[in-house]
């Protein structure tokens with residue numbers, strides 16, 4: 449599932465391709481993927497892509513000041529950029545055709561094999577009605593975020609474990625199973641620890657490790673363990689730097705102890721019993 453580094457990579461890969469392009473048409477091939485809350489089927493036609501932003505795992509396209517296209521890729525959603533008329537394949541759900549002043553017609557195809565991905569077309573003031581977006585915690589790479597804020601936000605989930613709290617999106621935005629496990633390993637903190645049990649020093653270390661992992665993953669253009677690719681079909685390479693995710697039973701890179709696995713918040717969780725003691 450695309451997490452913060454993968455969505456950020458999609459944003460970075462799309463920005464030079466579609467910024468300034470004018471939307472000609474948004475065509476739905478599959479019903480139920482596009483939520484158009486504007487009340488007008490053609491609302492986006494003629495509007496220009498004026499900005500590409502990311503919030504958590506959401507990708508936001510500004511279509512001028514009065515219109516917004518928001519996408520959540522969920523498990524397997526992908527945007528495929530095409531500079532030739534695209535031949536539709538199975539699991540292509542939405543086709544956005546655009547025109548760029550210098551390069552002519554281009555297309556953005558939303559492809560999603562599992563079909564959990566969602567796209568909203570709405571006015572900016574309607575964005576707060578997307579529950580998952582409205583409840584997001586702060587961006588972990590925001591330089592304004594300090595470790596005391598992180599510690600206090602974790603303490604609000606005092607009776608749950610750290611793994612679940614960090615996956616919740618309401619403590620910090622954008623982390624999923626891969627980057628929570630990697631962050632906790634680098635921090636030396638056991639994922640089963642209670643969310644409210646961190647000392648100020650541990651919270652400081654946790655935030656520093658989280659930012660280090662996420663920056664490295666963005667620099668590596670994300671993790672491609674399954675089907676994740678960016679808008680130009682390029683795979684990421686952070687999978688070669690993973691220390692714990694997907695490595696159950698293999699020796700810890702720091703101490704050689706076989707990595708253990710448990711299930712927390714319904715997700716497989718891998719950790720080193722020696723480096724991350726309870």
Ligand SMILES: [Zn+2]
Nearest residue numbers: 700703720723
């Ligand atoms: Zn270890």
